[in-house]
Each structure stands twice: as C-alpha cells, then as structure tokens.
Amino acid sequence: MNNNETFEPVIIGFTCNWCSYRAADTAGTARVKYAPNIRLIRLMCSGRLDPTFVLKALANGADAVLITGCHPGDCHYVEQNYKALRRFHLLKRVLTQMGIEPGRLKLVWASAAEGAILAAEFDKFINEVRALGPLNWPLQEQKTFSTPTLAEVAA
Amino acid sequence: MSEKIGVYVCHCGTNIAGIVNVEEVSQWAGSRLKDRGVVIARDYKFMCSSLGQELIEKDIKELGLTRVVVAACSPHLHERTFRTACERAGLNPYLCELVSIREHVSWVHTDKIAATAKAEAVLSGGVERVIHNEPLEPLKVPIHPDSLVVGGGIAGIQAALELADGGNHVYLVEREPSIGGHMAQFDKTFPTLDCSACILTPRMVQVGNHPNITLLTWSEVTKVDGYVGNFEVSLKKKARYVNTELCTGCGICVEKCPKKVVDDIFEVGMAKRKVVYMPFPQAVPNFPVIDAPNCTFFQKGTCKACEKFCPTNAIDFNQKDEDITVKVGNIVLATGYDLFNPQRIPQYGYGRLENIYTSLEFERLCNASGPTGGNIVLKDGVTPPKTVGIVHCVGSRDQNYNGYCSAICCMQSIKFAHLVHERTGADIYNFYIDIRTPGKSYEEFYQRVLDEGTHFVRGKVAEVTDVARSPEEEGKLIIQVEDTLIGKQRRIPVDMVILSAGLEPRHDAKEIGKLFGIACSADGWYIERHPKLDPIATMTEGVYIAGCVQGPKDIPATVAQGAAAAARIQGKIQQGEITLEPIRASINEDQCSGCRICNDLCPFNAILFHEDLAVSEINAALCQGCGTCVAACPAGAISGTGFSNEQVLAQIEGLLLRNIEKIESNKVPV
Numbered sequence: 001m002n003n004n005e006t007f008e009p010v011i012i013g014f015t016c017n018w019c020s021y022r023a024a025d026t027a028g029t030a031r032v033k034y035a036p037n038i039r040l041i042r043l044m045c046s047g048r049l050d051p052t053f054v055l056k057a058l059a060n061g062a063d064a065v066l067i068t069g070c071h072p073g074d075c076h077y078v079e080q081n082y083k084a085l086r087r088f089h090l091l092k093r094v095l096t097q098m099g100i101e102p103g104r105l106k107l108v109w110a111s112a113a114e115g116a117i118l119a120a121e122f123d124k125f126i127n128e129v130r131a132l133g134p135l136n137w138p139l140q141e142q143k144t145f146s147t148p149t150l151a152e153v154a155a
Numbered sequence: 156m157s158e159k160i161g162v163y164v165c166h167c168g169t170n171i172a173g174i175v176n177v178e179e180v181s182q183w184a185g186s187r188l189k190d191r192g193v194v195i196a197r198d199y200k201f202m203c204s205s206l207g208q209e210l211i212e213k214d215i216k217e218l219g220l221t222r223v224v225v226a227a228c229s230p231h232l233h234e235r236t237f238r239t240a241c242e243r244a245g246l247n248p249y250l251c252e253l254v255s256i257r258e259h260v261s262w263v264h265t266d267k268i269a270a271t272a273k274a275e276a277v278l279s280g281g282v283e284r285v286i287h288n289e290p291l292e293p294l295k296v297p298i299h300p301d302s303l304v305v306g307g308g309i310a311g312i313q314a315a316l317e318l319a320d321g322g323n324h325v326y327l328v329e330r331e332p333s334i335g336g337h338m339a340q341f342d343k344t345f346p347t348l349d350c351s352a353c354i355l356t357p358r359m360v361q362v363g364n365h366p367n368i369t370l371l372t373w374s375e376v377t378k379v380d381g382y383v384g385n386f387e388v389s390l391k392k393k394a395r396y397v398n399t400e401l402c403t404g405c406g407i408c409v410e411k412c413p414k415k416v417v418d419d420i421f422e423v424g425m426a427k428r429k430v431v432y433m434p435f436p437q438a439v440p441n442f443p444v445i446d447a448p449n450c451t452f453f454q455k456g457t458c459k460a461c462e463k464f465c466p467t468n469a470i471d472f473n474q475k476d477e478d479i480t481v482k483v484g485n486i487v488l489a490t491g492y493d494l495f496n497p498q499r500i501p502q503y504g505y506g507r508l509e510n511i512y513t514s515l516e517f518e519r520l521c522n523a524s525g526p527t528g529g530n531i532v533l534k535d536g537v538t539p540p541k542t543v544g545i546v547h548c549v550g551s552r553d554q555n556y557n558g559y560c561s562a563i564c565c566m567q568s569i570k571f572a573h574l575v576h577e578r579t580g581a582d583i584y585n586f587y588i589d590i591r592t593p594g595k596s597y598e599e600f601y602q603r604v605l606d607e608g609t610h611f612v613r614g615k616v617a618e619v620t621d622v623a624r625s626p627e628e629e630g631k632l633i634i635q636v637e638d639t640l641i642g643k644q645r646r647i648p649v650d651m652v653i654l655s656a657g658l659e660p661r662h663d664a665k666e667i668g669k670l671f672g673i674a675c676s677a678d679g680w681y682i683e684r685h686p687k688l689d690p691i692a693t694m695t696e697g698v699y700i701a702g703c704v705q706g707p708k709d710i711p712a713t714v715a716q717g718a719a720a721a722a723r724i725q726g727k728i729q730q731g732e733i734t735l736e737p738i739r740a741s742i743n744e745d746q747c748s749g750c751r752i753c754n755d756l757c758p759f760n761a762i763l764f765h766e767d768l769a770v771s772e773i774n775a776a777l778c779q780g781c782g783t784c785v786a787a788c789p790a791g792a793i794s795g796t797g798f799s800n801e802q803v804l805a806q807i808e809g810l811l812l813r814n815i816e817k818i819e820s821n822k823v824p825v
Contacts, residue, residue, distance in 0.1 A: 043798055048783060052804075078674050113686075
C-alpha cells in the first residue's frame with residue numbers, strides 16, 4: 001500500500017431490515033451527509049448476525065465492522081436484538097484475544113426515525129477507525145505449513 | 156454452471172446520476188463482473204417506470220437471464236416492483252435483488268468519485284449475493300373465518316360490529332363484567348358535548364344482541380397458540396356466581412345486598428357499590444356479578460341475601476371458572492389505556508389534599524349516574540366551588556414522567572372548563588403549556604370556552620398547596636404557577652383542582668403483549684407495523700391493534716382504527732387463504748444434533764423438539780424469519796431462506812471486491 005495516501009478505512013455495517021436499515025434510508029431521504037467509508041448489508045434482524053460474518057468481513061479487507069439494530073425493547077421480532085447484544089460482547093472478547101483492537105467492532109442501536117443520529121454515528125465510527133489505522137493481516141509473514149511425512153512422525 | 160445475471164443501474168433522474176456516474180458503474184459491471192456471470196449491464200433514467208421494467212422483462216426472455224440485480228432506490232420502495240416484473244417475464248421473483256445506491260450513496264455523499272466507487276462496491280455485493288438466491292415460493296395458509304377482539308371499549312366494539320355486520324363470527328372478550336370501557340365513564344364528549352353513554356350504549360346493545368357476536372365478559376385470554384389464520388386461543392371465563400340463563404337483570408339482589416365496598420374500577424374510588432353489583436346501569440350484558448373476595452358468604456359462610464331474594468333462583472354460589480378454547484383466524488387487541496397516577500407528582504397534592512381530582516374522577520363527578528348525581532360540588536357533597544383550577548399536562552410532556560403528549564387532555568380540560576361554567580358559574584383557570592386542538596371543530600370549541608370567560612394561564616403548575624400566605628388564601632388550595640406570558644409568578648387560590656392526567660399504556664400491557672407475540676415501544680404502547688402507513692397492523696401477522704393501545708388518541712380516531720382493523724381482517728377472510736413471505740428458517744434434520752440451543756431463542760415459539768427423533772423442527776408458518784436460530788446453530792444445521800449464510804458471506808465478498816483484489820495482489824506466493 002502506498003504510504004503517501006491518507007488511509008481511508010473500509011467499514012462493513014450490518015443493519016436490520018426494520019429499524020437501522022430504515023434509519024439509513026431516513027438519513028438518505030433527509031439528505032444527511034456522511035463519509036462514504038461504510039458499506040451496508042441488510043439482514044432481517046440484528047439477531048441474524050452470525051459472528052462468522054464479522055470475521056469474514058475483517059478477513060476480506062474491512063478495517064472495522066459496525067453492528068446496528070433496533071433499540072432494546074423495540075425489536076420487530078420481540079427480543080432478538082438482546083441476543084445480538086450477547087453475541088457482540090462475546091465476539092469483542094474473542095477478537096481482542098486474536099489481536100484485533102476492540103475499537104474495530106461497534107454496536108449501535110437506531111430506530112427507523114433516527115436517520116440523522118445514525119449518520120452521526122457512522123461518521124463518528126469512521127473517524128475512530130481512521131485513527132486506529134488499517135487492519136493489517138500479516139499475510140506476508142505467514143510461515144509455510146507442510147504436512148509431516150510418515151517417517152518424521154514415526155521416528 | 157454459472158448464472159446469467161442482468162444488471163440494471165438506475166439514474167433516478169438526477170437523484171442518483173447527479174452524484175454517481177451511473178454509466179461508469181454499468182460499464183464497470185459489464186466488464187469487471189463478467190466472469191462473475193453478468194451477461195448484460197444497462198443504465199436507464201427511471202428503472203421503476205413501465206419502460207424500465209420492460210427492459211428487465213425483455214432481457215429475461217431474450218437472453219435467458221437467471222438472476223437480476225437492480226441498483227436504484229431502497230428495497231423498501233421498489234423491491235416488489237422489480238420482483239413482480241421478473242415474475243411477469245417468467246423468472247422466480249426471489250431471484251431478483253434491489254440494492255440501494257440512492258438512499259445509501261447518492262443522497263448521503265458529496266464526493267462523486269468516492270460515491271461512484273461505493274456504488275460499484277454495493278452493486279458487486281448484490282451480484283455476489285444474488286448468485287446464491289434460491290427460487291422461493293410463498294407459503295399459503297388457510298384463514299379461519301372467526302375473529303377474536305380483545306377489549307370491549309369503543310375500539311373493540313367498533314371492530315366487532317364491523318366484522319359481525321360483514322357476516323363473520325366474532326368473539327368479543329372483555330375483562331370487566333360489562334363492555335363500554337372508559338367511554339362509559341365519561342359524562343360529555345368533546346366537542347359536540349354529546350352525552351357519552353347516549354352515543355355509546357346503542358352500540359353496546361347492538362353488540363349484546365348481534366347474532367354474529369359471542370360476548371364473553373368477565374373473561375380473560377390466558378394463552379394464544381398457533382399462527383395467522385389458525386390461532387387457538389385459551390380463555391378463562393371467570394365465575395359470576397350468577398346463572399345467566401335464569402337471570403332477568405331485575406336488580407333485586409343488588410338492592411338486598413347488605414355490604415358496600417369502594418368501587419375502584421368504574422367509579423374510580425369516588426363511590427361505593429354493593430358486593431353483588433352491576434358495574435353501571437346500562438351494563439351489557441345486563442347481569443350482575445358477585446365480588447367474591449369481599450362477599451360475606453365466600454369469606455364467612457353467612458348472608459346469602461341475594462340468593463334468598465332472587466325471584467328466578469339465578470344465584471349460584473357453586474359456579475366455577477370456565478376454561479374455553481376458541482379457534483380464530485385473526486385477533487384485534489383493543490385493551491385501551493390506564494391513567495397516569497398523579498400521586499407520582501407529590502407537589503400537586505393529589506391523594507393528600509382534598510378536592511383535587513383526576514380527569515376520570517371529575518368525569519364521574521359530572522356524570523348524572525355518578526356519586527353526586529352530576530352536581531359539581533366539593534368533598535362535603537353540598538357546596539359548589541367558586542373557583543376551579545384545571546391543570547393540563549399532568550404526567551405528560553414531562554421528561555420526569557412521560558415525554559409524549561397525551562393528545563386528548565387539552566380538549567378534555569377545555570370541556571371541563573365549559574361544564575364547570577355551565578353548572579356552577581365558578582371562576583375557572585386553565586393552566587397549559589400549549590393548547591392542542593387539532594380535530595374537527597376543536598379550535599371553535601376552545602374559542603367558545605374563551606368567550607365564556609375562562610382564564611387561560613400559560614405556565615406549568617409548580618405546586619398545589621394548602622399553606623396560605625395571606626388571608627385570602629386561607630382554607631383554599633393555592634396554585635403556584637409562573638404566568639410565562641407576563642413573566643410573573645402567580646399564586647391563585649381555588650376551591651377545586653382538576654388534574655388532566657396523561658394517558659398511559661395498561662399497566663400489564665407488556666405481559667398481555669407477550670401472550671400475543673407483539674412488542675411494546677419504549678413508552679409502553681404497542682408497536683405498529685408502520686407509524687405512518689400501517690398503524691393498526693403489528694409485526695405479527697394476524698394480530699392487529701386498535702385504539703389507545705397504539706397511542707393516545709380521541710374517540711373518532713379510535714373508532715376509525717377499530718373499523719380499519721375489521722376491514723383488514725375482512726379482506727383476509729374473503730381471500731380464504733393468506734400468503735406469507737417465504738423468508739423462513741428450516742432445520743436440516745440430518746445435521747441437527749439435538750442440542751436445543753435454538754429452541755429457547757425463538758420469540759414466536761416456532762421451534763419444537765421431537766423427543767423421539769432427538770431433533771428440532773421449525774414450524775414454517777409460525778416462523779417470522781428473524782434468523783436468530785440460523786446464527787446460533789453450532790452445527791450449522793439451520794438455513795434461512797432469503798438471508799442464507801451463503802448469500803450474506805457472498806455479499807460481504809462482493810462489497811469488499813476491491814479490497815480483496817488489494818490483499819490478493821499483496822500476497823507473497825508461498
């Protein structure tokens with residue numbers, strides 16, 4: 001990567017169909033501006049968020065992941081956002097143990113009407129991640145892994 | 156075999172094209188994504204127009220497209236439009252995806268280069284995703300023609316009558332011994348000043364007599380099983396201790412009953428009733444009920460005066476609660492509101508000082524069948540007040556209690572001012588923050604009351620006290636308020652204070668909501684499907700809400716909602732069967748290990764466990780498609796149609812296309 005370029009993070013955002021995706025729509029309808037670093041994925045519910053989605057995003061080049069959903073108590077499916085909350089906390093610990101800064105995973109609640117608030121959260125997170133810098137998977141330093149021969153194992 | 160994907164990028168006039176270089180995006184898709192399966196990529200001014208849709212239909216027929224991706228506005232607007240277009244051309248509608256490059260790109264970003272790059276990434280995400288889309292078929296379930304209406308207030312009554320008049324059978328369940336709800340407690344209704352009972356009771360009688368309505372009062376719902384079109388509802392019909400087959404409603408039992416208790420429900424603690432009682436004279440059904448916890452016979456084994464004097468032997472002390480199960484296709488929840496308790500605002504003196512009434516209590520005071528026969532008098536029962544203070548916004552529009560506006564209190568307070576003026580000629584002060592009179596003839600009513608000479612003071616009442624500071628204040632209730640229009644503190648001595656307490660959700664609304672599988676918002680009102688466009692449906696198919704359960708509103712709005720819920724249900728019943736979106740989860744029996752982690756995660760109880768096979772199974776009609784179980788299954792045995800793991804993972808790859816390229820190009824070969 002060219003070090004002279006200013007680092008611009010790429011962030012994947014998971015939104016829930018009923019609240020936060022609609023909040024992003026509301027931000028659009030209100031023409032609220034935010035930085036273009038975030039790309040959104042629509043899920044039916046924040047409870048659908050499989051932690052492997054987050055890992056996949058980070059492994060494929062995203063510098064951070066934002067999880068969004070309905071406010072506690074407002075979940076379209078009654079209480080599934082609480083389950084997303086539990087997963088988020090556990091996942092954050094796992095990521096930290098893997099050596100990924102906890103600031104690269106964030107959870108934000110937004111209701112469908114809170115377009116401006118969500119846009120502000122997007123900008124805030126993008127700034128936070130920009131300060132953290134790029135997430136560099138040390139692919140180059142990866143050692144070759146070779147399967148031991150029968151002779152080596154039997155010895 | 157790779158799919159044949161058609162990509163369509165919409166200009167949306169200049170809405171998208173003004174910021175995103177749509178031609179570049181379309182060309183990029185056609186070339187860069189060619190090896191992903193894109194066979195044609197077009198851009199067009201208005202994809203949602205007939206001509207735009209025809210572009211898609213033509214390509215499907217001529218090029219044999221197997222997948223379609225449209226990059227345009229939000230799927231919440233036009234997903235159905237494009238899916239229907241695909242269907243017309245012979246392609247399964249679920250093989251079409253709409254990705255938003257308007258609300259999420261062109262409308263929110265100013266950097267044209269960055270926006271175009273993001274649009275390409277979003278489109279690439281959609282293309283990768285759609286490859287894994289499956290041709291889904293919507294589920295069809297039959298609709299039982301019977302309906303259940305819970306709550307016998309004006310909302311429930313309206314819904315029940317509309318359904319019944321339409322030829323459908325309705326169960327109307329009411330917790331109290333009579334239907335009527337809060338409206339039966341009022342004296343006059345604004346702005347017409349119609350007698351509330353006079354306009355309500357004909358409807359109540361209609362309900363009582365209607366051949367299509369099974370009225371179950373003094374009853375509650377205990378359990379709801381099943382799903383839209385096929386609910387099985389368990390009810391408890393509480394024992395009245397009166398045989399309704401024999402009872403003629405003569406009322407002799409009530410007359411002869413020797414014991415009186417405070418009526419906390421209908422008379423809101425303002426009057427007493429007998430232990431065997433009819434809640435009010437126009438009660439429907441016209442049968443009394445025995446209040447067992449207070450009854451001398453049930454407590455001590457003596458008395459039985461009602462049984463002795465009943466001319467038809469209708470009193471039955473051995474009657475038991477009855478458990479009933481009914482099958483219905485649709486449910487309307489119309490359980491109304493509770494009043495804010497002003498004791499939570501100690502500085503208003505409610506419950507501590509005399510002659511301070513809540514709005515409902517004052518309604519009873521005004522009502523001809525109330526404790527004072529409709530005379531507005533002080534606690535002594537004789538003296539009319541010479542000055543009255545009416546406080547708006549008690550517990551409403553207040554960050555300390557409820558932030559929302561209760562919608563009806565201004566009109567109600569103005570109505571009280573009019574009634575006090577009419578019946579006592581007292582000096583009246585209304586203390587308000589704003590005057591809210593949005594309905595038909597409401598503003599004119601306010602003007603009329605202004606003309607009557609009522610004083611309106613703009614200020615939130617700070618305190619109601621009996622501590623006098625001057626001789627004129629002795630023996631009075633003093634209202635301390637800042638009159639904001641003159642910028643001065645005022646102390647106004649009055650004889651009586653009426654607190655327009657705010658409306659709150661029923662205090663057991665959350666538990667009741669859980670029974671029916673619907674959720675409450677942060678304020679406690681039930682959540683509607685869409686606050687603007689669908690206020691009477693909920694997120695749970697087959698369960699509708701009407702009236703103040705959805706939020707504070709006046710009687711015309713409540714009636715309209717009751718009628719709307721009925722109309723919606725009639726439409727469903729008429730179709731005979733209902734189509735459900737096929738976004739559902741399903742469990743692969745072979746992969747399921749029977750760990751049951753998923754069982755407890757489902758808020759709709761859609762997952763059952765087969766003890767014999769030791770695997771879980773999802774009821775497709777109950778499943779609402781949230782996907783929580785899909786994410787939770789450690790064996791990966793649950794797949795979610797419409798939002799499968801393959802689809803989401805592919806979309807992530809697509810969104811990060813350029814980044815993947817960067818990583819791959821940085822990789823040092825090992």
